[in-house]
Amino acid sequence: MTQESEKKEKSKYLKAPVFAVAPMIDWTDRHCRFLHRQLSKDALLYTEMVVADAIIHGPRDRLLSFSPAEHPVALQLGGSDPAKLAEAVRIAADYGYDEINLNVGCPSDRVQSGTFGACLMRDPGHVADLVSAMKRVSSVPVTVKCRIGVDDQEPTDVLPDFLARVIGAGADAVWIHARKAWLQGLSPKENREVPPLDYELVYAMKRENPDVFIGINGGIADLEQAANHLAHMDGVMLGRAAYHNTGMLAGVDAFLAGGGIAGEASTEIDWPALRDTMADYAAELIGRGGRLHHVTRHMVGLFQGFAGARRFRQILSTDATRPGAGPEVIAAAFAAVDIDGGSRVQSEEKRLAG
Incomplete structure (x- = not known):
């Protein structure tokens, strides 16, 4: 070369x-x-x-x-x-x-x-x-x-x-x-x-x-x-x-x-796949002595503009920091979000901003 x-x-x-x-x-x-x-x-x-x-x-x-x-x-x-x-x-x-x-x-x-x-x-x-x-x-x-x-x-x-x-x-x-x-x-x-x-x-x-x-x-x-x-x-x-x-x-x-x-972030993301990937990643980290919060603290900004985003953040900010917390917390946080509703919220925000 x-x-x-x-x-x-x-x-x-x-x-x-x-x-x-x-x-x-x-x-x-x-x-x-x-x-x-x-x-x-x-x-x-x-x-x-x-x-x-x-x-x-x-x-x-x-x-x-x-x-x-x-x-x-x-x-x-x-x-x-x-x-x-x-x-x-x-x-x-x-x-x-x-x-x-x-x-x-x-x-x-x-x-x-x-x-x-x-x-x-x-x-x-x-x-x-x-x-x-x-x-x-x-x-x-x-x-x-x-x-x-x-x-x-x-x-x-x-x-x-x-x-x-x-x-x-x-x-x-x-x-x-x-x-x-x-x-x-x-x-x-x-x-x-x-x-x-x-x-x-x-x-x-x-x-x-x-x-x-x-x-x-x-x-x-x-x-x-x-x-x-x-x-x-x-x-x-x-x-x-x-x-x-x-x-x-x-x-x-x-x-x-x-x-x-x-126009719609929700149409770009396979949310269930992301949930499962991050849960598997967290489980592997916990198995090596890490804590769930080491992963979930970076995830709180995922659902801006989505219905249920506040509850999502609450779960990750509280439940994920507790001793012994496991990847099931990620599943619970994702379940709190209305993904389709998020699309509607984002569209309305864009309409009003325009």
Whole structure:
């Protein structure tokens, strides 16, 4: 295989358009990703951020193991030491991830104290060194997720230079959260909401880099908004919107295939099959010493807009957390939902919104 064909083979799943579920600490664990994969076979799923030091010195299997059903799945790494990040990439290679992503966007105090995440945007040359080190040892695409700037930086000045450096270092793709990060004075939650979105700047970066995969993240609420962004970008990445309204993911595959935006989520999902798959998955996890709540906590957003959704959430939030709770709780929660009624509720909501 030639170098060029090998590059194309590595990056083939990054062919536009891509819909991705963002890496979210404490949320996008392996159980969350397994659920999301039942709803969409084509969405690109990301792990929580895993710190390179934790992979090198910590419980590797617990941090890196995942179900083969989750593919395509990307590992997001945090770190600022080229040698440590390279070692983490080498270790992760045995687990079969489809992509390795470098976090240059998280603004939390804990991440800043480790001098990685969004604060790295102050030193694009160093980020380029990190990408180069990761690329040298990776057999899969290496990508970057960043902000448009931090603190008093002027995004129109710093973002083009940042992209030039990381792309020059070999980054296969860049995901841009279209907000600044304020490293002092705003909490991580406020950093997702307070700094204004600048989609036009991100669109301009794509126009200036037509041959590089560039995706957009930040404030995207649904598939209709995702479609608007894909008119300009190679990929869209949704975080909390996809997590809290999980059923949205059932429309992703048809959406990416050019089939438009599904009008009724209930027509896209085989609910009994999903119920049985998740119950079997939970039973297997419990047999290995896990708890039902480890699975069901990610399922509470499945039935937004459906009659019975409140009762569904109540069952999962109470019964599933009790000692000894088993997969029968999932069956009981699903039984509380009027799936056909949900279709009617959603249709009425759309009519009123229109």
